[in-house]
Every structure is written in structure tokens, then in C-alpha cells.
Amino acid sequence: LLWIRQGRLPPPPDAVVWPGSEEEVQAVIRLCRARRIAVIPFGAGSGVCGGTVAVKGGIALDMKRLEAVGTVDPQRRCVDVQAGVLGEVLERSLNAQGWTLGHFPSSIYMSTLGGWLAARSAGQLSSRYGKIEDMVLSVRAVSGAGELLVTPERPFRGPDLAQLLVGSEGTLCAFTGARLRVHPAPEARALRGYRFNRVSEGVEAIRVLMRAGLRPAVVRLYDPFDTALVARSRPHPSPTPPSMRGTWKSDTVPFLLRQISRHALSRPILLNRAAGALRRCLLVTMFEGEGARTRKEDEQARILCTQRGAVDLGEEPGLHWLKERYSVSYKMSKLVDSGALADTMEVAATWDKVMDVYERVRAAAASIAFVLCHFSHAYPEGCSLYFSFALSDVSEQAQERRYDALWRTALSAARSAGATVSHHHGVGLLKSAALREELGEGVVLLDRLKRALDPDGIMNPSKLWAVP
């Protein structure tokens, strides 16, 4: 976005190719292999880590013509889908048949199945339905050697080849399709918001909830300032729900929000300090599925949360979240249009490290950018931390330098507190050096796999673990 504002372009591919069949994907890759041309598999380009930047030129293999969605097999509860279909088109097509994939990334209008598979995508309901890798029964892909790979379904025996390919971000193969697990449309849904007096109490509540064996579709905690933004986001002229108004009326949030000018963002330390004085934060939970169990799990979660000092805000904050769940990502470009910069950084950590990652990233980035965070995609072992940054500076050049410094500082702080570099945005170019560091000697094994599947090194060069 910064470059576009400056009229610059990331390195473009030499050509864009739209294959219409698996055979055409194979033909393109074989040709590229014979001529040593780089191949960059391309879905809808919503990635935020530079995973499809053509650093060595080559061919962008745009998969959008491979968009067939099969008929759901109701007995087996699965469906065959081609890799180029857009998420929202896929979900609507399944809904029309009475089913859901349960995968709702905020990019759903502009990301494809192939991209999800490449980057191990997580939807907003991942705590119940899993990440895309948990929804996959088998995958179809063309390797860098030009072979069609069809992994065995539910591999109870032998190496799990689907899980070897999923997450490879175009460096080993181009996905052409997958067999996906589907679910009947949920019978019931229970939404609820809670107010906690400290981030740490909210994080502890999520941990306890997951450890109790509950399976919320959504369990999402906003830190105090992110909470304020969420509560205020209302593109529709409906009034803020009364319960939320009640929550924040004594806070200084509206004042603070008015202060987020470009000028304020260039001196974020003050903003961060002010935000640090806020305490109250919002937890949103959603349970869905069979009616009776949904109500029971919601009730059990309510007991666990209120035992930990939470105030039950009823369903309105949940309904509000549900209504606005795709709109947040679109606001970032508005901020950029205004001349400032915004970005997000998601990492993941085990419960013993979550608060430390949160505090250290905030501290490290405090003088560079204004920092927000929410905690989501929870597991029995830990959760994802999703940081949002806003920054500004006197010139475009200074802003770019600040942006680069932010990434270096924030990611390094997260890593040194024990976080893994990415949970669901992928690694791409942006985090490849950090992943290489995190993997240590494991890089040797990846290099070997690369040579096994992409012997001439044509697939998406320089990505993921900075593939040589």
C-alpha cells in the first residue's frame, strides 16, 4: 500500500497465465521447469506477507479459472473443490446445498481455497471447525517436477503427504483442489460479550474455557484499545448497543480516538501510554451447532467467565462483532489513504508465554507505532496474538524506514518471548528470515524436501524459509 501510494510497484511477473485444467497447470509447470522459469501460484492476492511477489520474475500462475465446487456427499460429508474458487463463492455454494465449510477468514471475499491451503489459513470460527489443514481430507497439487500429486484420503498409515504440502506457500507445488470436510448448517447459535478488568484475566478465561473442553466457534479477546475501536465500529447508523455504551461510558476512549491523527501517530509513545491506562477489555464468545449443547456450552462458559470476575454483557457485543466481522480489514486502507500506515502482525504462543509476548511486543513497538492487539484462535495449548499497528512519519521515506524498523523490532520481540512467527497469515517474504531463524537446523530438512519435490527450484523462489 505504501508503494502504491508512492507509485512504485513490487517486482512484477513476466507473464500471467490462467490455466483451465490440471493438465494445463502441469503443462505450464513442465515448460517452466524445462526453461528454468520461476512459477508463482496465485489465488486472489489478499496475502499480507508478500508471498506472491515475483522477486525473480517468472510466471504468475493465476488459478481462478479452476473454480468448480462439487456436490456435497451427504453420507460422507465431504465435497471436492477446485483451488481457484473464492472463499465466499464456495461458502455460498455450500450453504445453498444446506452445508457449511466453517471457514471464515476476514479475507473471505478475496481469497481462494488454494491460497488458504498454501498459507494454512484460519477462519474466525477456527476454535470449533479447525484451520484449513484440519478441514482437508486430501489435496490435489502439481509439484515443481510437473507431477500431479493426489494425497490419500485420511492417511491412517504412512507419512501424511497432505500435511507436507499444506503450508508450503507455493514453494513445493501448486494446489489444484482438495476434498474438504463439511458440516450441516448450525441449528443454533449463542453469542455473548464479557467485560474483563484486565487483559491477563481475559486471557486466563480463554485458557480455562479451552481446558474445560468447551468448543466455542469464536473466543476472541480485545485488549483495551482494540476493545474501544471494536465497540465504536459502526458503518451502519444503528446506535451502539446500550450494554456496550454502558461499558465504556466512564472511559477516556472517545477522547483518545479523536486524537489519533497523523501527528499523534508519529509520536505513538504518548498514545500507547494513554492506552496503557485503559483496563477494561471485551471478550466475545460464540457457540454454535446442535441446540441443546450450544445452550449448555454457552452457559458453562458464562459460569467460568463470571467466576473469573467478568461482567456478562449479554448477546449484543457478540451480535455487533458478527455483523462487523469482515469490515475491520477494509478500514486499514482508509488509514493509509489518509497518509498514515497500518499493518497487522499475527503470531502464536503457548499459554505460559502469551502474556509475555503481548507485553514485550507492546513495549518494543511503543516508540514506533500505536499498538492494538486481540487474542483469538484458541487451543488447549495456546492461542494466536493478532497485533495491529498504526504509524506515521514526516516523509514517505521516513515512514518506510519506520515501518521496516517496526517489523524488525516487533517480530524480534515476539520471537524472543517464545512466539512462533505465524499462525495463519503465512510467512511469505516478510517473515522468511525470522522463520529461517526459528527453524534452525530444520532448514536442512526443508531444503531436502524442496529438492525432492521441486528439483529445479522453480516454485516461488525466496519465500517461506527464504528458499535459495
Add this chain to the structure above:
Amino acid sequence: LLWIRQGRLPPPPDAVVWPGSEEEVQAVIRLCRARRIAVIPFGAGSGVCGGTVAVKGGIALDMKRLEAVGTVDPQRRCVDVQAGVLGEVLERSLNAQGWTLGHFPSSIYMSTLGGWLAARSAGQLSSRYGKIEDMVLSVRAVSGAGELLVTPERPFRGPDLAQLLVGSEGTLCAFTGARLRVHPAPEARALRGYRFNRVSEGVEAIRVLMRAGLRPAVVRLYDPFDTALVARSRPHPSPTPPSMRGTWKSDTVPFLLRQISRHALSRPILLNRAAGALRRCLLVTMFEGEGARTRKEDEQARILCTQRGAVDLGEEPGLHWLKERYSVSYKMSKLVDSGALADTMEVAATWDKVMDVYERVRAAAASIAFVLCHFSHAYPEGCSLYFSFALSDVSEQAQERRYDALWRTALSAARSAGATVSHHHGVGLLKSAALREELGEGVVLLDRLKRALDPDGIMNPSKLWAVP
């Protein structure tokens, strides 16, 4: 067992080596690589598919000295364990710390973590706790190239290297340890037996139960004759529980059981026909975990089963199953001592194929062996079918021929009905040709991975997919 009875031995290794550290494992494998000597990783030798037979001689790498069990990290709920520890020792050590792995294969007294990882082992409570691959946060292994591989924990990004190594049955690496997910000892347990009037109704009940999102620790259906054997198994002189007596009193089972002599087994078609006249079969369910939810799930399962015509037999059949759960496997050798032969064959299929696999295997094997079956390890998509065979013949040679014919016929029938060759016993030697057939062109990819991880082809030759 047949060979041992005949005084024959499977091909022995040239040497047995007991490494005491990862470094020693590396040193052995490097030496073997330099001299092109085969390496066969060895746990406790309980495998039933010939996975550790030294077909090309070489070194048996016995891992039992690597038996350290770490301290459970209660905050992260995980533990580091070395590969050579026996299952029961591991579980007892975790229990002493207040935790459980939740992994209870019937081989638990004579199988190791390394063997579980190699073969993708499933315990009897897998429907709740998962198979061993679901319990693994990361693995440590030495590749055929002599490198120590430590896979990243919870790989949210990149290829999943742990899942590439798990299931490789010694053909890519030797496992040295793993970080495993643990669970608190269950607060409550609910056991129950049901009587169904047909196998198909019982299978349908399991499907409905899994589809309703219930998470039974055990859900296990015995076909009519297996039911009769389960009901009668009582090495302790306690009387058969009254509810079970009531269930079978009008059946011809006791009569049939008395007839299973070697002579009868040599003409199994009659036995199979008689067993085919039996209808009633036993489903055992067990829920465990937090008290209130355990009771609720048990109650919901009871409603779903009785709606489908089941008779609720109360908890006694469940208690009986629990008490005898490890004893079945030991009975096989008694039958073998008597001069007959017994074996088991486990496969897995999706729900649409389960009954067809059951019927076709029974029909195909009917004239060769007496056939029993139970259905267990259920998933939303399908379950495992576990066949037991008993056979006899006039001479040892004829018995061996019959045994080979049984395997060819039964496995081919299962495969042609759409089953996958193995769910949790592994593939080894016995099923490698069938796996090769099942994988089709996928073999090419496995061959490449083999070359990447074991460049000189020393690791457990001729196993899994008949590695060249």
C-alpha cells in the same frame, strides 16, 4: 507364531545395538550409512505386520535404553518422552504426576512410544484423545542421513514435518523422542452397553453419535459372534453380569463356542453360516472427563441409541469390557498353542462403505477361516473394522497355505470394497504390496521423500510401500 511353532525363525538381524543417547543413535546410523548396512529401528517387537523383520539383515536398533519420561509441564500440558519407553511405564509415570496420555493400545505392556509413532498407533480411547499422531506436539528423530531432526512445535506455518515422519515405520528415520500432549486424570467416567438386533443398526448408531458431535472415549460394536466371545471372556471367577446373561440366554452361542475345535476351524464355512444366524450384537460406550458433561453426553448417546432400537444394558457390559480390555490379545497365542492359527486384520472405511467392507470380507474369507469383527475408533467420516480370524488345517504346510490365502483374499476384498489397508497396526511387510497398489502414482512421491531423508536407502528396507 506359526514359524516359531515350526522351529523356524524370520530373517534375523546381524547385530542388535542398544544406543543410550541420541548421539549414539546418530553414530550408529552414520556408520551404517558409510558401510551400507540396513538399520531396523526396534521398540518392543509387538508389531503384527512384520515391520521389524530383518529381510536384508543389518542392525536392529533397539531403543529401549532411551526411556526417560520428563516432568509434566502443567501450564503447557505437555511432557517430553524418549522413544524407547514402554507404554504402560509411560502411562503409570504420568498417572503418578496426576496426568494421562489417553493412549491405551491393547499392546500397552509391550509396545513403545517409538513404535506408536512409527505405525500411527491408536489406543482404545482414540475417539476422545485421538491417535498418537494427534497427541504429538513435536518429534525428535535421526534421519537415514544421520541428522537429528527436531520438528517445530505446533507447526501453524510451513509443511508439517512431524506428520511427514510419523507413520514412516522406520523407513525414513528412527524416532528418539517426542513432546506429547497430556490430559488431567478424568474426573468422571460413564460406561454403558447396548444390545442391537443387527450389525447395521449398531454401525448406524455409531455414525449418528459421532455426527451429533459427541466425543465418546470408547464406542465399540462387536458383531454377533465377537459379542458372544466378549460376553464370555472371564478369566476371573466372577459370574457373568446378570444383564449380559439375560442378553444371550436364548442364543445358541454356548453351543457354538464348544464346537470351535481345530476340526471345526478347518471347515469354517459351517461355523460362519451358524454365526450368520446370530443377530444380536453389543455396543460398548464410555464417556469420560468433567463430571457434568460426561453424564450429559452419556445421556444424549443413550437417547440416540435407544431411538435406533437399542436396548440399554446398563453399565455392566462396559465395566466388563474395561476390566478385560487388554486380555483379548493374549488369547490368540493360546489358540495357536492348541495347533490352530489366529490373526487379526484391521482396516478403515468411510461410513458409506463400512457395511460393504464388513460383508465382503466375511463372504470372501468364509470358506478359509472363521471370521469375527468389531467396529471401533470412530470418526465423523467413518471407522475402523477389526477382523479376527481363526483357522486350522490338516498339516502345518496346509495351514500356512491357508493362512496366506486368507490374507490375500480378505485384504483384497476389503480393498475392493473401498477400505484403506490399515488404520493403526501399520503396514510393515504384510500389507506393503497392498499399500503400493492403494497409493498408485503416489509411490513416486514417497520414493522421492525416501531419497531425501535416507539417501543411501539403509532404513528398514522393503517395508511400508515395499521400499526398493
